[in-house]
Amino acid sequence: xxxxxxxxxxxxxxxxxxxxxxxxxxxxxxxxxxxxxxxxxxxxxxxxxxxxxxxxxxxxxxxxxxxxxxxxxxxxxxxxxxxxxxxxxxxxxxxxxxxxxxxxxxxxxxxxxxxxxxxxxxxxxxxxxxxxxxxxxxxxxxxxxxxxxxxxxxxxxxxxxxxxxxxxxxxxxxxxxxxxxxxxxxxxxxxxxxxxxxxxxxxxxxxxxxxxxxxxxxxxxxxxxxxxxxxxxxxxxxxxxxxxxxxxxxxxxxxxxxxxxxxxxxxxxxxxxxxxxxxxxxxxxxxxxxxxxxxxxxxxxxxxxxxxxxxxxxxxxxxxxxxxxxxxxxxxxxxxxxxxxxxxxxxxxxxxxx
Numbered sequence: 316x317x318x319x320x321x322x323x324x325x326x327x328x329x330x331x332x333x334x335x336x337x338x339x340x341x342x343x344x345x346x347x348x349x350x351x352x353x354x355x356x357x358x359x360x361x362x363x364x365x366x367x368x369x370x371x372x373x374x375x376x377x378x379x380x381x382x383x384x385x386x387x388x389x390x391x392x393x394x395x396x397x398x399x400x401x402x403x404x405x406x407x408x409x410x411x412x413x414x415x416x417x418x419x420x421x422x423x424x425x426x427x428x429x430x431x432x433x434x435x436x437x438x439x440x441x442x443x444x445x446x447x448x449x450x451x452x453x454x455x456x457x458x459x460x461x462x463x464x465x466x467x468x469x470x471x472x473x474x475x476x477x478x479x480x481x482x483x484x485x486x487x488x489x490x491x492x493x494x495x496x497x498x499x500x501x502x503x504x505x506x507x508x509x510x511x512x513x514x515x516x517x518x519x520x521x522x523x524x525x526x527x528x529x530x531x532x533x534x535x536x537x538x539x540x541x542x543x544x545x546x547x548x549x550x551x552x553x554x555x556x557x558x559x560x561x562x563x564x565x566x567x568x569x570x571x572x573x574x575x576x577x578x579x580x581x582x583x584x585x586x587x588x589x590x591x592x593x594x595x596x597x598x599x600x601x602x603x604x605x606x607x608x609x610x611x612x613x614x615x616x617x618x619x620x621x622x623x624x625x626x627x628x629x630x631x632x633x634x635x636x637x638x639x640x641x642x643x644x645x646x647x648x649x650x651x652x653x654x655x656x657x658x659x660x661x662x663x664x665x666x667x668x669x
Contacts, residue, residue: 402502424458430657542646549639566622577611
């Protein structure tokens, strides 16, 4: 018990002093470290605040710059899109013009081919490879060439309209702006090309159509002139035939008229052969009767020879009349084909401007 109640050991005053000094020193040290930490923290806070503000300022500036850049490209692209929309509408208009122009070529080509087929029905010498046929063949070739050219141009136009479609220009980028410029320039160039092609093909078709029409008019006039000459010749032949028929009738009558006198002369000669004795002599009467019979017989032979020649001439005139009538029919057939069938059909041909 005595040990349990023993008092704790006591420190020396120097120890107490040292301990207090150590407490003071430790406290001062901790205070200094705390003060340094506070100062460092304040400096750090100030530094981080400035850094944060600067960074935010830079970021805000970058964002503003980016916004301006995006606005610029957006406006640029919208402008290009507006131009592309306009050019697309222009190309669509050109496409419609091409389609209408292409469609309008079909009927003239059909008519040209029908004219060529109709003119195959010309007869005889009129079935000739004349200027009209040459121009019709050329017209068909021109129309076929125009149709092929317009078809290729229409395909090119359809491809270009795919290139400038709005779906291709959604992103806001400089690359798409450049593409838009390129396609817009392509569209402008194609538009100018289409306009030139439409104008040139229209002029070519109109020129060739007029060439064919002129050839038809000239041919119709030529055939009418030839028909008129043939009709004049026919009238002349018919007049000559009538005159020759009268001539033949006169020759036949003259021959018939000579039959009576020759019979009379022959009868007289026969009768004088029965004269008696010395009366049966060649007197002047006998000589004259013999001469009369010979003369009338010779004249009849001449008349018959002339009649045969006249009848040959009449047959020739008949053949000529038949030939002229057939040739006039040929000309009438040609005029019906060229003037009625072809020229009237060609009146419906009109080369429109599209």
